[in-house]
Amino acid sequence: MIQKILLQRPALRGAAVILATAIQAAEAPAGWQSPNSVVASPDRTRAFLGAATANAVLVVDVAARNVDRKLPLPASPQALCLSPDGSRLLVAAGGSNGMVCVLDTDSGELLQHFHTGHTPTDLVCFDDGVRVAVPNRFDANVAVWDLATGRELLRVPVPREPISIALAPDQKTLFVAHHLPEGKASANRVAANVTIVDLEAGRIAGTLLLPNGSTTLRQIRLSPDGKLAAVVHTLARYQLPTTQLERGWMNTSAVTLIDVAARQIINSVLLDEVDYGAANPWGIAWTADSRRLLITHAGTHELSVIEVPDLLDRLAKLPATRPEGVTPQYISASATQADVPNDLAFLVGYRERIRLSGNGPRAVAMFGETAVVADYFSDTLELVDLTRSPRRPESFLLGPIPVRTPERWGEQLFNDATICFQQWQSCASCHSEDARIDGLNWDLMNDGLGNPKNSKSLVLSHQTPPAMSLGVRDDARAAVRAGIRHILFAVRPAEEAEALDVWLAGLRPIPSPHLIDGDPSPSATRGREIFQDELVGCAGCHPGPRFTDGLAYDVGTAGEFDREVKEFDTPTLVEIWRTAPYLHDGSAATLREVLVDRNLTDAHGRVSDLAPTELADLIEYLNSL
Ligand code: HEC
Ligand code: HEC
Incomplete structure (x- = not known):
């Protein structure tokens, strides 16, 4: 049986695969679980897993390697957290119908659920379990709810795509990681950031600027002692021509450490090695003593274990700037703090890199001295005992293995x-x-x-x-x-x-956050008329339902780097609400910039005659697609 599974699943490379027994026998045909989140039960005997494609929480007996129960949810889970007293399991779930679900940790009963916004991606329970904070990714806000009443207490608008949050020990300073950069892609600095939200004042209190090229931020997590926050992300070298990959020429992977009390970035450290990338860092956990930081690499199926005090020591010893008269030596180790985000050898000696046997590790949690990692694509849970050396991750399946469809494999x-x-x-x-x-x-x-x-x-x-x-x-x-x-x-x-x-x-667009109960707003409905007006001309080149005629035009958008050809393929406008910046060179940060600032001669649709309200309606229509 084990052999058959290994054959079917090349991802399970040679690990000890122990079949989880009887997960709901009635489940036929078996579907994927796709675990994307994990927390330990208060007594650390069980793991709660968010099963993204099964719309459920799996309760796993960690010692017995067994899925005990499967608790159905009204929507796909995105993130989990426990109330401080451990009596409640909170789940951020769903997309445009995003909600917080509250389950009883003992009985597994779904006690309540309330709608919070478009795609809640994380959550933090605080104030002795009275309140919960949630980033609504596509509404671009953070909401705070009263758990007992399900009443909204606060909603703070934040920059685009808040994806993960961490709360400081003061219970009012919230660090918000944003998935994507904002603004023009042609600007000198392009990076996603971390915003600091003051929950008492109900507003943004600051922004921590990550290094140029920081994007695709994933989790941000506080150390248990509350002193540090760690956020993982890609650090792209997008300014270089893409001629090679050696030495992180295109994309590198980083963890940025934040001093919580000072509200300052300490530094960004690369997780790759000189000749071996560690792509797509995703999940974070800390050991209880705050001395070790664990990071999953969803792209390389690895777990990094970083010795934090040693790393901080080394970082602290570096001068901020190069002493006068000292010539930079690009081939040697970091000489200043500014060198660190480019140093592929900085973690040598401070980090252990553990190869996992599953595929797509996206979540990790600590169970005492054991790291529990959830693998999204292989439906496996892996246990890594940090007291044992050499490390031998032990992996087991969360259920019978479904047939791998081409979609899933793709x-x-x-x-x-x-x-x-x-x-x-x-x-x-x-x-x-x-x-x-x-x-x-x-x-x-x-x-x-x-x-x-x-x-x-x-x-x-x-x-x-x-x-x-x-x-x-x-x-x-x-x-x-x-x-x-x-x-x-x-x-x-x-x-x-x-x-x-x-x-x-087979990719499908997701509903726009600009829709009202699934329908275009009155403004978008008026904008549709303008879009289809022949005099304005949009629908001529962007005909529905795909919003492109498949032809190339010169609509006056060529920039300084474009050569002879000034005609660009007409892009679809579906999901345009989430794909800023715009145009072939990302030179327009907003739809208004596309239609007005970059369209001074009306070569890209005749909009100069439109009244301001008509233009707003047109933009609202585009945002509804
Ligand atoms: C003559 C054909 C043509 C007409 C008319 C036209 N477009 Fe376009 N549209 C294009 C082309 C070509 C591009 C790509 C330009 C580029 O990449 O620099 C584009 C790009 C866009 C984009 C940016 C898409 C992205 O993903 O970056 C938006 C938004 C857009 N058009 C909306 C409109 C609207 C609204 C109108 C009417 C006011 C309109 N277009 C009229 C051909 C046209
Ligand atoms: C280094 C960044 C990068 C990586 C990695 C990357 N892409 Fe892209 N991809 C781009 C960019 C930039 C464009 C747009 C290029 C353009 O408009 O000329 C693009 C465009 C595309 C398009 C065409 C979209 C369209 O409708 O015109 C496809 C398909 C695509 N990528 C697939 C892939 C696949 C599959 C992979 C992995 C094998 C991949 N890409 C990896 C940056 C990347």
Whole structure:
């Protein structure tokens, strides 16, 4: 039996695979669980797992390696947390119908659930379990709720895509990690940040600027002693032409450490090694003594264990700036604090890198001295005993293994950096895990050197040939194969590209946060008329339902880096509400900039005649697609 599973699942490389017994026998046909979150029960005997594609919480007896119970949820879980007294399990769940679910940890009963916003991605329970804070990713706000009454206490607008939060010991300073950068991709600095929200004042109290190129932030977590926050992210070298991958030339992976009391970034440390990337860092846990920081690498199927006091010591010893008269030596170790985010050897001696046997580790929690890691794609849980050396992660399956469909495999490959030369990146490094964007410009080699292009969402890409802004690939199938070869620098079996095609071709847009109960607002409805007005001309080039005619035009958007060709492929406008910045070179931060600032001669739709309210309606319509 074990052998059969190993054959079916190449991801389970040689690990001791122990089959979890009887997970709900009636479950037929078996579906994937896709664990994306994990917390320990108060007595640390059980793990609660959020099973993203099963709309459930799994209760796992850790010692017995057994799934005890499966608690159904009204929507797909995104994150879990326990109330301070351990009596309640809180779940952030759902997409446009996003909610907080409250379960009784003993009985598993769903006590209540209330709607909080579009795609709640994390949650923190505080004030002795009275309040819960939730980032609503696509509403771009953080909401605070009274748990007993389900009443909203506070809603603070924050920059785009708040994805993870951590609360300081003062119970009022909230650190919010944003998934993507804001503003033009052609600006000098392009990076997603961490905002600090003052929950007492109900407003943003500051912004921590991450290094240039920081994007795709994932978890942010506080050390148990409350002194440090750690946030993991990709650190892209997007300004370099994409000619190679060696030494982190394109994408690197980093953890940024924050001094909580001082509200300052200590530094950003690379998680890769000189010739071996550690792509797509995702989940974070701390040991109870705050001395070790654990990070999962969802792209390389690894766990990093970092010795924090030693690392802090070394960081503290570095001068902020180079002493006068000392010439920089680029090949030697970091000489100043500013060198650290570029130093692929800085963690040597402070970090242990543990290869896991599952695929797609996205969550980790500490059970005493044992790290419990949840693998999204292989439906496995792995236990890593930190007191034992050498480390031997022990992995077990969360249920009977479903048939691996091409869709599922394609999604897994898209997120897998082990198919990339030296593991530096996965497709998800630039397109995020759901095949959208990173907000950056990249100078890909397919259309010549020196003309960077903004990364594109792949929703409808397979249905709207040609591909790439200059149409240099006939279709998305060709772009997929070119991506494997020229971006991942890999030669892979043809079936992998096929599987990627199947998954990508099946991507569906998610409902816009601008819709009201699923319908366009009155303003968007008026804007639709304007969009379709022949005099304005939008629908001529952007006809529904895909909002592109598949042709290239010069709409006056060529910039300083574009050469002879000034005609760009007409992009789809579906999900345009979430794919800023806009235009082939990311030179427009907002839709207003596309239509007004970058359209002074009306070459891109005749909008100069529109009244301000009409323009607002048109933009509202675009935002509803
Ligand atoms: C280094 C960042 C990066 C990585 C990694 C990356 N892409 Fe892209 N991708 C881009 C950029 C930038 C564009 C837009 C280029 C343009 O418009 O000319 C793009 C465009 C595409 C398109 C065409 C979209 C359209 O409709 O025109 C497809 C398909 C695609 N990528 C698939 C993939 C796949 C599959 C992988 C992994 C094998 C991958 N990409 C990895 C940056 C990246
Ligand atoms: C003549 C054809 C044409 C017309 C008319 C036209 N568009 Fe476009 N649209 C394009 C092309 C081509 C691009 C890509 C330009 C670029 O990448 O620099 C584009 C890009 C866009 C974008 C940015 C999309 C992205 O993902 O970056 C938006 C938004 C948009 N158009 C909306 C409109 C609206 C609204 C109108 C009517 C006012 C309109 N367009 C009229 C061809 C057209």
